Amino acid sequence: EVQLLESGGDLVQPGGSLRLSCAASGFTFSRYAMSWVRQAPGKGLEWVSVITSSEDNTHYADSVKGRFTVSRDNSKNILYLQMNSLRAEDTAIYYCAKNRYGGDVVIEFDYWGQGILVTVSS
């Protein structure tokens, strides 16, 4: 059974930093691209970032580019999202999501974690 478990969410002040983690199990983690998707309170879904299976490619939404960094440890089956220079508009539930493929040409999310709340407020 595929399981994705996010951690690291917290209340942080504007301008602060946070690192999210996503522990994966139930599939061969190193074979699949992984993404972060977020959902602001009461709003729709927004793709944030993707990293390919072999870590050779990463992509970001314009809203987070230059502030967020996605990485992965295929030896530990963990996905990370380093978030710097946080803004109030980054407040959201952050989901890690497994992609159906290893590359970044087609990104469809076949399994999702339960989500973790990040609140940016003074």
Next chain:
Amino acid sequence: DIQMTQSPSSVSASVGDRVTITCRASQGIADWLAWYQQKPGKAPKLLIHTASTLHSGVPLRFSGSRSGTDFTLTISSLQPEDSATYYCQQANNLPYTFGQGTKLEIK
């Protein structure tokens, strides 16, 4: 960016009804479209990928189709557990954009 426009934004239907939700892409995306179901307080779940392929374990009353840049999610016979918000997502152009969602309520 490719814009994904869903309609309607909300729909109310009775158990047993046939329900259709539409998603229009602002440019061609071939069959690279996925549909997700999200219930309140829960993570989204994949229903359909590649426009019309049912994800593993998804009931057969769900189906997807494509005509040009218009995509349709159909629930053939609505069940009480189908009450949720449904999102489409284009899957092959950065950034990977979602529709705004369609809230489906059971009368």
